Amino acid sequence: MEExxxxxxxxxxxxxGGNAKNDAMGTIAYAETGNFELADQKIADAEESLVQAHHSQTGMLTQEAQGNHSQVTLLTVHSQDHLMTSIAFTDLAKEIVVLYRRMDNE
Incomplete structure (x- = not known):
């Protein structure tokens, strides 16, 4: 892959990844106030950002699989860490919304 x-x-x-984490945080904030419609929209936005991040990651993986190796830098490691953290945070936000919905129904 070209530099x-x-x-x-x-x-x-x-x-x-940053956009996904930001939207996931918004998801939690909206769910906390009982605005589940906006919480659902924010989680959808987070998931779309994760799809876009995966496209970037897939491009890198494809190049690697084709033998076009890139130097692994601290920036590369940071980007992967950022993505994984955002995925985990988005998954956690979904679970928190479930809990707020359950509390709202009781």
Missing amino acids: QQHLEAIMGLIMY
Whole structure:
């Protein structure tokens, strides 16, 4: 993978991962106030950002599988960590919404 393309993929992971985490945090805030319609929209936005991040990651993995190795830098590691944290946070936000819905129904 060309260095510029690799950097763009890394930045995609960071940017879309950050967007997903931000939307997941918004999900929790809306659920806390009982606004489940907006909570559902925010979680959908988070999931869309994760899809975009996965596209960046898939491009990097495809290049690696084709033998086009890239140097692993601290920025690369950071981008993967950022994505994984965002995935975990989004999954947790979904569970928190379930709990708030349950509390709202009682």
